[in-house]
Amino acid sequence: MININIPRKNKTITTEAGDKLLKILIDNGEFVEGPCGGRGSCGRCKIKHISGYLPLITEDEKRFLSEEEINNGIRLACLISPTSDIQIDIIDQEKNHKVLTGGFIPEFNINPSIWKKVISIDKPTLGISTTYEDLFTNILGLEELDLNVLKNLKMQSGQFTVVYDGDKLMGLEYGNTTNEIYGVAVDIGTTTVVASLININTGEEIDSEAEINAQKNFGQDVLTRITYVVENREQGTLELQKAIVNSLNKMLNRICERQNLSKDRIYEMSIAANSTMIHILLGVESISLGKSPYAQMFSKAKNIMAREIGLDSMSSFARISTLPSVSSYIGADIVAGAFVAGLHKTDKRVLFIDIGTNGEIVLSDRGKLVSCSCAAGPALEGMNISSGMRASDGAIEEMGIGENEITLQVIGNTKPIGLCGSGILAAVREMLACGLVNERGNIVKPDSLESDDFRQKYLIVENKKRSIKINKDIRITQGDIRQVQLAKSAILSGFVALVNYVGLELTDLDEVIVAGQFGAHLPVESLVGTGILPKDVEKKIRYIGNSSKTGAYLSLISLDSRKEMNNLSKQIDYMELSVSEGYERLFVESSRFKI
């Protein structure tokens, strides 16, 4: 055994001689950059040698080090194997330096699937029957070049950059382009698509774009889009696929233009999304996802050529990788979220919930995972509400109902024109708090209140129908409250059923993690105040942002994370709510607003 001592960190690693230093450090929890995966081709895993014996510096290392660095004892950790005790220092590299903007990111090693190396090629000469292909395959240790690679070559000599996806050659580029390796992390939501350009060498998020999913023209939610495919069997899938692919192409083109970046330097798009979105993106029939037994055509992670689905806003040999899913209703977005939330390796009891049109819940009982999905409907996103609207300028997103007046918080600080999801939730919360609505969800009758009660001024009765006046244009109807109640009931009953299913009580939960772009806009007060989440977990709620995109990001720049997500997807059990015992009773109970 030998000792690797890091004085500055007051740490000593005891290990067997023989392994590469990079592996030793990473295995022992040190963060050393190594985007090439220890292949000696990126030159980023620099460490400082302080004392003790190390083999002499090689030409391979010198290629990546300046004279000053060599004089200062800088070495490449992936190219040296210590054979006796040494002292070293780790070159400070901020972990997850300027990575994704927003959202929680767990710790990870940068070891992306995409990497590059430089080779030199001479032209064939007369009399030697070597083909141009042979020159490359001899250097690269391959049987042959793919036709796609070969047909993009012109016969010339000089430097070439070889682009790899794992062990597989993706393509060849003229000159040395090793400094430019970009990828894209994408979350395709049913409503919104988000894409971030990532520097694969550093993990840095360079730029991002968000856009309404163009498939909305074919249907607002997953089921109506599947219905479109059922009714248009010939072309439906293709049309929906084209809509999302066009969106992605446009978003990437805008980013490239803004960043003055050639699309040829973007090599992979990593995508998380729900199962229907992924089936459609890849052009696979989605009809079975919409009817019993709700079987998926596939659940595994897929890796294909981007051009196969018409994505032409990246390199001609760029690839698309989609994350794995669990079932029709626990998609790759939820696998990503469960991974980002660390559900697979927690020693606690953690419940993960993604609130949207569907509420997906994954419960980790100290690493044992089970999931369910509940149809919340679109009310929580401001849809099917009489004055509902999307979260854009003019939407009321928060409010307070006081004795004298109702105060409103409006997106864009403009004149209020409607309520978005968080606004309608805030309204219901306030109305419950002041007794304008009772725990059965009924608006109080004016004649049950004193005539000088402050609530009288908010109550309206027209044609025997009661509603509540927010301002002179905007009202909340009894029907609106029923919509919220249905959503609340669906989510809360799923939440409770899942906790019961694994034999736990609500109070056993150590943490409730709320994910999703939409969830991030729902404050604890609204979630608990409307009874969407039970009061018992009020102090245990944590938000992690768009964990679907974060999962896509991690899969893009960390093969370790990608593998862990593949394993994780197989570990999540699925509980079918509709067939779980006593569910109907639970649903009815959950419809009560507990005040």
Next chain:
Amino acid sequence: MININIPRKNKTITTEAGDKLLKILIDNGEFVEGPCGGRGSCGRCKIKHISGYLPLITEDEKRFLSEEEINNGIRLACLISPTSDIQIDIIDQEKNHKVLTGGFIPEFNINPSIWKKVISIDKPTLGISTTYEDLFTNILGLEELDLNVLKNLKMQSGQFTVVYDGDKLMGLEYGNTTNEIYGVAVDIGTTTVVASLININTGEEIDSEAEINAQKNFGQDVLTRITYVVENREQGTLELQKAIVNSLNKMLNRICERQNLSKDRIYEMSIAANSTMIHILLGVESISLGKSPYAQMFSKAKNIMAREIGLDSMSSFARISTLPSVSSYIGADIVAGAFVAGLHKTDKRVLFIDIGTNGEIVLSDRGKLVSCSCAAGPALEGMNISSGMRASDGAIEEMGIGENEITLQVIGNTKPIGLCGSGILAAVREMLACGLVNERGNIVKPDSLESDDFRQKYLIVENKKRSIKINKDIRITQGDIRQVQLAKSAILSGFVALVNYVGLELTDLDEVIVAGQFGAHLPVESLVGTGILPKDVEKKIRYIGNSSKTGAYLSLISLDSRKEMNNLSKQIDYMELSVSEGYERLFVESSRFKI
């Protein structure tokens, strides 16, 4: 050791116990059909069990045998392993039964790369989280289905036919389609394209089509087409590729219509051609083939999806396989020819020659192979000749010059309108024979002949230029004879140089094999009578027809042949004529017409 006795053939094979009977029989030179390669999936390797112990018949065998066959002792040779002495009979199957029309075919085993098997799939059921993909991968022992396969599936249960290319799953078809496996054998000549539809199960040629290569609009020969690519770098290769792909699509569509065959049942196109044609077909830059050092971009056999190059007249998952080449000027067509001629396994000295615009020669000195290529020019195909034309209706293809008249043989028995390649050769042969042309290739002067010499009436002198009158419209000029003389000189000097290069004399040759569509139309009298081939080999000439297409055919239906051709291509040395010693002197000597 055990004995397999075949009484009808008076033959006993002694072998070790353990091997499958099919393998024993094939290894010992018996012809037993086995298109599935001994996988037990085609049921064609039937034999009759006469006596001796064999394991009881299994369900696997019974699937392919009628009750009558079972009662008669019929068994499947690929599914039984004899453990003691037995007597059997081979079911008579005509070897190479109705295979290619025309041309010599060597013996071979039918074991095509493409094969099928039938599976049964149930639909996924509720509560079991199996995906549709899993149902297939579980049965087929695969990790995943290719996206191309997956996206062509609709979720339904029942019988499916799995189509394989070797070990690789190509696609899935609904129902049982094992009876229909078709492929296409293609020879792409610079001038003519020939395609044959082949029943891969039986090896039978069903139909064929021939068409002028549509690339002729971009240039008559290989070099002018490469020049077109040089001058149109952006689109040149694509335009030429599109021309040949369109031709192939049209030819196949015509065949399918005539045979009332669905294109979905055609799974592979096997292609032989010269190196430029193969580079262009696959969309690979051909510029380097046309200038020193004449290096190829690639020489290996390639196997790609047909749709990658726009070939859409076959199954959506059909493949294209091209044969391997040796060099820019010894292409896959010549490798095919050398294989068909058996050059790699002969114990004789055999010279193979393909006569066309280029003459390619491969010499086998008892299995040791060396090749060269000579630029004959287009004269032998009727081009660059004052009255030249292609071999179509109205072309003189043979003639005799008598004392009283010239007799003509005209294609289509119509009015003669010009001379095709074989016609111009016949003319030169006859003119040499009767002394109208001397051994230097000069037309005799009228005043050197007696005034009553019969030749006077064929001689014309205009503007001091001599020519020979074939009929009132058609003449052969001194320039025409010079063109033939150049071609003859190029071919003969290559022939002699190659024989000398390996240290042999012309008389050492045991056989001269003439290949090529064009070569087949040149009778020995013309070849030797004009001195294209030396007199010494006159009795040793054998024609084998379009051996390029025959090679493509063999690669299509026999993996053994495909592998042998791949090996063969690496065994052929290339002699660069222009740098061979004393070549210029030899070229001049070879220009003499020896009479």
